[in-house]
Amino acid sequence: MKKYARQSKILELINERDIETQEDLALALKDLGIDVTQATISRDIKELRLIKVTSKTGKYKYGTIEESQNSISDRLVRIFKNSIVSIDAAMNIVVIRTIPGAAQICGSAIDSLQIAEVGGSIAGDDTVFVAVRSLDAVQDIIDNLYGLIN
Amino acid sequence: MKKYARQSKILELINERDIETQEDLALALKDLGIDVTQATISRDIKELRLIKVTSKTGKYKYGTIEESQNSISDRLVRIFKNSIVSIDAAMNIVVIRTIPGAAQICGSAIDSLQIAEVGGSIAGDDTVFVAVRSLDAVQDIIDNLYGLIN
């Protein structure tokens, strides 16, 4: 039973270098004396729950969910960058205008930031209201959001 | 420019139901009045960094890295289940025997558990030594590991 030894090697390989395809992985394994087909690797990848992620170069590569963690905020930033039209305030409400249809996702992005001073948010189609706990914190939060964009 | 509204919808869709393929996603979007081809969705998925994960039913589905977080420990458990042969102790060292070649991965799995009483671990080919800070904690840790397996 050498399946698990192989899967262990697979994990090592994808950690130490960029593996773009299952075919590549098969070749790398062959170098280590492990000879299997792409089909088997497809099954291994399913079992190991490996995922295809974009590497720094924009290419796809295989990785684990763990190591992809840090790219989460990346995604939020991208969402903001791409959809926020303006950020403003009315008393303790931060008003964010987005391109049409993107308010919901911006809202949940803000929620996921878990900012202490944010009480909650509500999103329509192209507008998000963010309720801030104190007037003092409003400008900070706005600065923060702008910071993400730039 | 409705790309981001569409991407926002995509995120909603994959959160509320299991979407198995990009083709499926295209159909679901069409129901919402958004008409795009699989090619565009492939690009959206790359931009949103969505991943293909196995759903409860064993099928593939699209998801976000965030929501897949909880499946991490899952993977570790699977690794243990699949590769641990025995767990024993010698003084303050927990000795784990694994199937050949799997010790490295078991070692890093244990490291990733971040157990306070574990000082560190070292792995050969089929054996892992886990250094425990106190004799008192040894049995706890062993129980813990067995707990994972059963």
Next chain:
DNA sequence: TCTATTATTGCATATTTATACAGATATTTC
């Protein structure tokens, strides 16, 4: 040990996904 059951894998291929290219839209610059 022999047989039955289950797990693993390759082969062939269907299915799914990514992308080169070109045309269409939008954005910026002058």
Next chain:
DNA sequence: GAAATATCTGTATAAATATGCAATAATAGA
């Protein structure tokens, strides 16, 4: 506004991945 530049998308297809099936190997039970 026109030209230049960049962004977005569909088409067609190449590339990559998943899987039904059959063969083989491992495991369990009598």
